[in-house]
Amino acid sequence: MGFPLLSLIIFTPAAGAAVLMFLRSDDAVRWTALVVTVLDLVFSIVLLAGFDTTTHEMQFTETVPWVPALGITYALGVDGISALFVFLTALLSWISVLASWVAIERKLKAFMASLLAMQALMLGVFSSLDLFLFYVFWEAMLIPMYLIIGVWGGEGRVYAAFKFFLYTLAGSLLFLVGVIALYFHGGETFDILALTAQDLPFGVQSWLFFAFLIAFAVKVPMVPVHTWLPDAHVQAPTAGSIILAGVLLKMGAYGFLRFSLPMLPEASVYFSPLMLALSALAIVYGGLLALAQDDLKKLVAYSSISHMGFVTMGIFALNIRGLEGGILQMFNHGVTTGALFLFVGLIYERTHTRSIADYGGLMKVAPVYTVFLALFTLSSMALPGTNSFVGELLVLSGGFAANLAVGAAAVLGATLGAAYLLGMYRRVALGPPSVGARFKIRDVNAREMVAILPLAVFVLWVGLYPKPFLDIIDASVTHLLTQVHGRENGQ
Amino acid sequence: MTAAALLQSVIASLPEIVVVTGACILLILGQLVRKGQEHFFVSASIAIVLVAALATLMLANEVRPAYSGMFIADRFAVFFKLVFYLATILTFLLSRKFADIEGIASSEYYVLLLFALFGMMIMASATDLLSIYVGLELMVLCTYVLTGFMRRERRSNEAALKYVILGAVSTGIFLYGVSLVYGLTGTTQLDAMARAVTGDPLDPGLLLAVVFIVAGLVFKVGAVPFHMWLPDVYEGAPTTITAFMSVGPKAAGFAVILRVFLNPLVAASDAWIIVAVIAVVTMALGSFVALVQDNFKRLLAYSSIAHAGFAIFGVVAGGQDGIASVMLYMLIYAFMNLGIFGAVIMMRNGDFSGEVIEDYAGFAKLHPGLALLMLIYLFSLAGIPPTAGFFAKFYVLVALVERGFVTLAVIAVLLSAVAAYFYIRIVMVIYMREPERAFEPALTPMVRATLAFTALGTIGIGLFPAWFLGLAQQSASGG
Numbered sequence: 001m002g003f004p005l006l007s008l009i010i011f012t013p014a015a016g017a018a019v020l021m022f023l024r025s026d027d028a029v030r031w032t033a034l035v036v037t038v039l040d041l042v043f044s045i046v047l048l049a050g051f052d053t054t055t056h057e058m059q060f061t062e063t064v065p066w067v068p069a070l071g072i073t074y075a076l077g078v079d080g081i082s083a084l085f086v087f088l089t090a091l092l093s094w095i096s097v098l099a100s101w102v103a104i105e106r107k108l109k110a111f112m113a114s115l116l117a118m119q120a121l122m123l124g125v126f127s128s129l130d131l132f133l134f135y136v137f138w139e140a141m142l143i144p145m146y147l148i149i150g151v152w153g154g155e156g157r158v159y160a161a162f163k164f165f166l167y168t169l170a171g172s173l174l175f176l177v178g179v180i181a182l183y184f185h186g187g188e189t190f191d192i193l194a195l196t197a198q199d200l201p202f203g204v205q206s207w208l209f210f211a212f213l214i215a216f217a218v219k220v221p222m223v224p225v226h227t228w229l230p231d232a233h234v235q236a237p238t239a240g241s242i243i244l245a246g247v248l249l250k251m252g253a254y255g256f257l258r259f260s261l262p263m264l265p266e267a268s269v270y271f272s273p274l275m276l277a278l279s280a281l282a283i284v285y286g287g288l289l290a291l292a293q294d295d296l297k298k299l300v301a302y303s304s305i306s307h308m309g310f311v312t313m314g315i316f317a318l319n320i321r322g323l324e325g326g327i328l329q330m331f332n333h334g335v336t337t338g339a340l341f342l343f344v345g346l347i348y349e350r351t352h353t354r355s356i357a358d359y360g361g362l363m364k365v366a367p368v369y370t371v372f373l374a375l376f377t378l379s380s381m382a383l384p385g386t387n388s389f390v391g392e393l394l395v396l397s398g399g400f401a402a403n404l405a406v407g408a409a410a411v412l413g414a415t416l417g418a419a420y421l422l423g424m425y426r427r428v429a430l431g432p433p434s435v436g437a438r439f440k441i442r443d444v445n446a447r448e449m450v451a452i453l454p455l456a457v458f459v460l461w462v463g464l465y466p467k468p469f470l471d472i473i474d475a476s477v478t479h480l481l482t483q484v485h486g487r488e489n490g491q
Numbered sequence: 492m493t494a495a496a497l498l499q500s501v502i503a504s505l506p507e508i509v510v511v512t513g514a515c516i517l518l519i520l521g522q523l524v525r526k527g528q529e530h531f532f533v534s535a536s537i538a539i540v541l542v543a544a545l546a547t548l549m550l551a552n553e554v555r556p557a558y559s560g561m562f563i564a565d566r567f568a569v570f571f572k573l574v575f576y577l578a579t580i581l582t583f584l585l586s587r588k589f590a591d592i593e594g595i596a597s598s599e600y601y602v603l604l605l606f607a608l609f610g611m612m613i614m615a616s617a618t619d620l621l622s623i624y625v626g627l628e629l630m631v632l633c634t635y636v637l638t639g640f641m642r643r644e645r646r647s648n649e650a651a652l653k654y655v656i657l658g659a660v661s662t663g664i665f666l667y668g669v670s671l672v673y674g675l676t677g678t679t680q681l682d683a684m685a686r687a688v689t690g691d692p693l694d695p696g697l698l699l700a701v702v703f704i705v706a707g708l709v710f711k712v713g714a715v716p717f718h719m720w721l722p723d724v725y726e727g728a729p730t731t732i733t734a735f736m737s738v739g740p741k742a743a744g745f746a747v748i749l750r751v752f753l754n755p756l757v758a759a760s761d762a763w764i765i766v767a768v769i770a771v772v773t774m775a776l777g778s779f780v781a782l783v784q785d786n787f788k789r790l791l792a793y794s795s796i797a798h799a800g801f802a803i804f805g806v807v808a809g810g811q812d813g814i815a816s817v818m819l820y821m822l823i824y825a826f827m828n829l830g831i832f833g834a835v836i837m838m839r840n841g842d843f844s845g846e847v848i849e850d851y852a853g854f855a856k857l858h859p860g861l862a863l864l865m866l867i868y869l870f871s872l873a874g875i876p877p878t879a880g881f882f883a884k885f886y887v888l889v890a891l892v893e894r895g896f897v898t899l900a901v902i903a904v905l906l907s908a909v910a911a912y913f914y915i916r917i918v919m920v921i922y923m924r925e926p927e928r929a930f931e932p933a934l935t936p937m938v939r940a941t942l943a944f945t946a947l948g949t950i951g952i953g954l955f956p957a958w959f960l961g962l963a964q965q966s967a968s969g970g
Binding site: 067068069110135136139142143151162165169173174181183 | 855856859866870875876877881885886888889892893897900901904905907908911912915916918919922923956957960961964
C-alpha cells in the first residue's frame with residue numbers, strides 16, 4: 001500500500017468543509033472553497049497521470065479494517081471506469097464553486113460546506129471497493145443534497161427536496177437489503193472484488209438484480225421513476241443542478257457497471273432486453289417531454305433523461321462498443337449538461353427568468369455567451385466534432401448490434417434532440433433582441449469564462465481525439481465483458 | 492443461604508446496593524437541605540451513579556449468579572446497566588436548569604430517578620420472573636410519580652393518572668402469566684422453566700402464559716397494541732422525564748424481553764410469529780401516525796414507538812446477532828434520542844415552550860451550531876449514514892437476513908423510509924423557514940455538555956462502530 005492518494009482526494013474537500021466553519025467573511029469562504037477544489041482537481045490529475053491504462057486491476061488501493069466482526073473494510077481503489085469519474089467529479093465541483101460565486105446570496109458558508117461535503121462523498125462513492133463503505137457514501141450524499149436543494153433552491157424548493165430525498169431513500173433502502181442478502185450469499189464479505197468472483201445461483205441473481213435496479217434506476221433516472229428529476233433540477237441552485245446532472249445521475253449507471261453487471265452477470269444478460277426497452281422508452285419519452293418545455297432548466301432536465309437513456313442502452317447492449325460508448329457518454333453528459341445548466345444559471349442571474357418565451361436575440365447583446373451556448377447545444381445534440389457524437393455513435397452501433405428496434409428508437413430520440421435543442425437555441429439566441437429591451441444583460445465576465453473554458457476544451461478534445469479517454473476505460477471494459485459473457489458461456 | 496453465598500451475592504449486586512443506599516441517604520439529606528440548595532443533589536446523584544458504574548465495570552470480568560438464582564451479574568446485564576447509567580446521568584445534567592424553569596426542583600425528583608435506576612438494574616440482572624416483577628414495579632412506580640411531577644399542570648396530572656391505571660392493568664396481566672407458569676412448571680426461574688418443558692410438545696396453557704407475559708412486557712416498551720398510554724404520557728410528563736423514559740425504561744424492557752424471549756421456553760413455541768406481527772404493526776403505527784403530529788414531544792413519542800418496532804425485529808431474528816443488534820440499538824438510541832430531547836429541553840425557557848414543531852422555524856439562521864446538532868440527531872434517528880442510527884438499523888437488518896427473514900427486512904426498510912419523512916420535515920422547518928422570533932435557548936454548561944456528548948456518540952459510533960459492535964456481541968453471548 002503506497003501513498004493513500006485516494007483518501008487524500010476524498011478527505012481534502014471534507015477537511016475543507018470543516019475549515020469553512022471557522023471562517024468569518026464570505027470572501028474568505030469563497031476563496032478557500034476554490035483553493036480546496038482546485039487542489040483536489042490537481043490531485044485527481046495526479047491520479048490520472050499515474051494511472052496504468054494497460055490493466056483492469058484496481059489501482060491506488062488502500063485497505064484498512066473497519067468493522068472486522070462483519071467483514072467491513074475501508075477499502076479504496078480505482079479502475080479505468082472509476083478513475084474517469086473521480087476526475088469528472090473533481091472538475092465539476094470546482095466549476096460548481098465558481099458558479100456559486102455570486103449566485104448564492106445568503107448562508108454562503110453553509111452552502112460551500114455542503115458543496116464540499118457533497119464532493120467528498122461523491123468521490124468516495126466512485127472509489128469504494130467495499131460495498132458497505134459504498135453504501136455509506138451513497139446514502140450520506142442525501143444529507144448535503146437535501147440541504148442544497150431545500151435551502152438554496154427556488155420557490156418550490158421544499159417540495160422538490162422532499163421528493164428527491166424520499167425517492168432516493170426508498171430506492172436505496174431496498175438496495176441495502178439486497179446488499180445484506182448478497183453479503184450472506186457471497187461468503188460474509190463486503191469486499192466488492194470478492195463478491196464479483198462469486199458464482200451466485202440464477203434465482204438469487206434475479207432478485208438481487210431487481211433490488212439493485214430500483215436503487216440505480218431512481219438515480220439514473222430511468223422512466224418511470226424519473227419524476228423527481230425535473231423538480232429537483234428546476235428548484236436546485238445552479239451548482240446543485242451541475243452536481244446533480246454531472247455526477248449524481250452517473251452514479252446509477254456506475255452502480256450498474258460496478259455491481260449489476262459483474263456480480264449478477266446471468267441476470268444482467270437475461271434482463272437486458274427489458275433494460276434496453278426501458279432505455280429506449282427513456283430516450284424517446286424524455287425527448288418528447290423536452291420538446292414541450294418552455295422553462296430552460298426543465299428542458300435541459302428532460303434532455304438529461306433522454307441522454308441517460310443512451311447511457312443505460314449502451315451499458316445493457318452488453319458489447320464493447322455499447323459499453324465504451326455508454327461510459328464515454330456518461331462523461332460527456334457530465335461535461336455538456338453541466339455546462340448547459342451553468343449557462344442557464346448565468347442567464348438567470350441576469351434576468352431572473354427561465355422562460356424561453358422571454359428571450360430572443362441574445363446573440364446581439366451577449367455574443368460570447370451565445371457562441372459558447374451554441375457549442376454546448378451542438379454538443380448536446382451530438383454534432384460530429386463534439387464529444388457526444390463519439391459517445392452516441394458508439395452507443396448506437398452497440399445498440400443496433402444488440403437489438404434493431406431499440407437502435408431505431410434511439411435514432412428517433414437523437415432526432416428529437418436536434419429538434420428541441422435547435423428550437424431552444426433559435427428562440428433564445430436568434431431573432432430580434434426582445435429581452436435586451438427589458439433587461440440590461442452583460443456578457444460573460446472573466447470568472448465565468450474560467451468556468452466555461454475547461455468544459456469547452458473537453459467538448460472538443462473528446463470530440464476530436466477521444467483516444468486517451470477510451471484508453472483509460474478500455475482494459476476495464478474488456479475485463480467487464482469477459483466477466484459478463486465468460487461466465488455465461490462457461491455454464 | 493450460607494454466609495459465603497450471601498457475601499458472594501452482596502458482591503454481585505454491589506452496584507445496586509450503591510445506588511439504593513445513595514438514594515436513601517439523599518432522601519434523608521433532602522429533609523435537611525434548605526430550599527434553594529437543591530442543586531447539590533445533581534452532583535451528588537451523578538457521583539452515586541458514577542460509583543455504581545465503577546463497581547459494575549470492576550465486577551464485569553466474570554459471571555456471578557446470586558440470591559439463589561434470582562439474580563445474575565453477567566456481561567449482558569453489564570451492557571444494559573451502562574446504558575442505564577448513561578441515560579440517568581444525561582437526564583440529571585439536562586434536569587438542573589429545566590427543573591428550575593418548571594419549578595420542580597426538589598430532592599425527591601433526583602431520588603426517584605435513582606430508585607427508577609435501581610429498578611432497571613434489577614430488571615437487567617433478574618433471572619426469575621418474580622425478581623423481574625420487583626424491578627419492573629419499582630421502576631414504573633417511580634416513573635408514575637415523576638410523570639405527574641408538575642403538580643399544578645393539568646396535562647402532567649392527566650398523564651400520570653393514565654399511566655398508573657394502564658400500567659397497573661398491564662402489571663396484573665404480567666403477574667397472571669407468571670402465576671400460570673408457576674402452576675404448570677412449579678417454578679418461576681427462567682432456567683428451571685426451560686428445563687421443565689424441554690422435549691415435550693408445548694402445553695397450550697404455557698403458550699397462554701407466554702402471551703400474558705409478552706403482553707405485560709410489551710406494554711413497557713410501548714409496542715402495539717399496548718402503546719396507547721405512550722403519546723399522552725410523553726407529552727404530559729416533564730420533558731426531562733420523557734427523555735429518560737424513552738431511553739432507560741425502554742432499554743430495561745428490552746433487557747427483560749431478551750432474557751425471557753430468548754430462553755428455550757419461548758424459542759420452543761412459535762411465539763416469534765406473534766413477535767414479528769407486533770414488530771411490523773408497531774413500526775407501521777409509529778411511523779404513520781408520527782407523520783401528522785405537530786407537537787414535537789408527541790412526534791418523538793410516536794418515533795419512539797417506531798424505533799421500538801425496529802428493535803423488536805432484532806428480537807424476532809434472535810440468535811446471537813439478533814440479541815446483540817437489539818443491545819446495540821438501545822445504546823445508540825440512547826445517544827441520539829437524549830440528544831434530540833436535549834435540544835427540546837434547551838428550547839424551554841421563560842414563557843417559550845418549544846414544544847410545537849413550528850416553533851423551530853428558521854432556527855438554523857440564528858443558531859447554526861445548535862441547528863447542526865439537531866440535524867445530526869434527526870438524520871441519525873432517520874437512519875441515514877454516516878450516523879450511528881444507520882449502523883443500528885443496519886445491524887438489525889443483518890441479523891434478520893441472516894435468519895432468512897428477507898421479507899421482514901424489506902418491510903422494515905420501507906417503513907423506515909416512511910419514518911424518515913417526519914424527521915426530515917423537522918430539518919426542513921429548522922433550515923428552510925424564515926425565523927419568526929428570537930430564540931433564547933437555556934444553554935447552561937451542563938446542557939452544552941450533554942449535547943456535545945450525545946452528538947459525539949451519534950457521530951462517533953457511526954464512524955467507528957467496530958468497538959461498540961464487539962462490546963454488544965460479547966455481552967450478548969452472556970459469559
